Amino acid sequence: METLINYLLQFGNLNRQQIGLISSKAVIKEIKKDEYYHEAGKIPCEVIFLTDGIMRVCYYNNKGDELTKYFIDENNFLADINSYNQQIPSTEYVQAITDCKYIVLSRPVMRELSLTIIGWDEIIAKITAKGLSDKINRISPMMTEDATERYLNFLNNYPGLANRIPLSYLASYLGITPSSLSRIRKNIR
Incomplete structure (x- = not known):
């Protein structure tokens, strides 16, 4: 839980009470190598923070070939932001390529933190902006x-x-x- 809190603190301030609330609401889970965390066609209902291991985000093209979009490693959030925010089915699969441990923040928990912690939405917005920037910086050079x-x-x-x-x-x-x-x-x- 400490790694999640330290990550959040890079994007905003949280007092001890707020940190305690986050820690009490977050759930730690594990997934084994090669298992799928999320499948295309399903609506994401949580955001996760990967604390140990590597996951990959992949999809199938129109020929049926499986293509890897990117990898997520330790100390990073993972969420299909578009599908999560709009409550629409995802087009991507997320697979553990090593044994993984992660922290889950469910949709109801995210809503409660948003209503309870002043500045929570700003922290999440900064994390989302960083994630989108990282994605662009990862993809753009590969095209040339x-x-x-x-x-x-x-x-x-x-x-x-x-x-x-x-x-x-x-x-x-x-x-x-x-x-x-x-x-x-x-x-x-």
């Missing part, structure tokens, strides 16, 4: 880079992730085949 540059930038930006993610998922994220990724890795060693 070749496969080797994308891989090297991934290693540079996420040095701790490459060895924890199956190559097939990493290749999917980079938009290349696993054999192409193997060749790239061999050539840069």
Whole structure:
């Protein structure tokens, strides 16, 4: 719970009573490697903060191929903001690619915190803005880079992730085949 509180404090001030309220309302859960946390077609009803492990967000294209959009690692929130806010079915799947532990803030809890904690909505707005900015910064460069540059930038930006993610998922994220990724890795060693 301490990691969640420390993360929230980066975006605003919370007093001891408010921290106690958040801690009392949040629920800690676990999910095993390869299990799906969320499936497309369902409406998200909670926001989670990943404390241990890695999850990936993926979808199926019109050919039925599974594509990895991005990875979420420790000390990050995970929510399909559009589906959550608009209460519409998500188009994405979220899968644990390692054993994971996370903290759940349900919709009713988020509403209660919004009504009880002055500045809560501002904290959440700042976290959401950071998440959207991170997503844009992650996707935009990949559109102009070749496969080797994308891989090297991934290693540079996420040095701790490459060895924890199956190559097939990493290749999917980079938009290349696993054999192409193997060749790239061999050539840069």
